[in-house]
Amino acid sequence: MICIGRAVLFGSLAIGLVMLSLSFDLALAFSAGAIMTLLMSEILILKAHATTQQNPRKTEVWLHLKPEARPVGASGAKVFLAVLKDTYLRFAVLSLEAGCGFFAFSTMLRLARAAS
DSSP states (O other): OHHHHHHHHHHHHHHHHHHHHTTTSHHHHHHHHHHHHHHHHHHHHHHHHHGGGSOGGGSHHHHHSOGGGSOOHHHHHHHHHHHHHHHHHHHHHHHHHHHHHHHHHHHHHHHHHHHO
């Protein structure tokens, strides 16, 4: 959870900095943030699907585990990959929700601008 969360946090930081650089037009900033956040969500979904073909010992998460905490055997590797896939998908859902929220807020700003 921590390894994947850290990677998503760095991606979110980059998205936030792009949004900050576009803050002269809030609707544009939130639209750009939405697109990038949805792209991050898609990448996380692709990573989740790729875990079924990965060797668990070659993942970053495996390297961060202490040797005594690493799962043992084929069944342990399957459980490890299932948890890894679930974690990727959990962060993908959170990114998707944030991206949809950004799009909704951007649309509200554009409608408010058009109404005035």
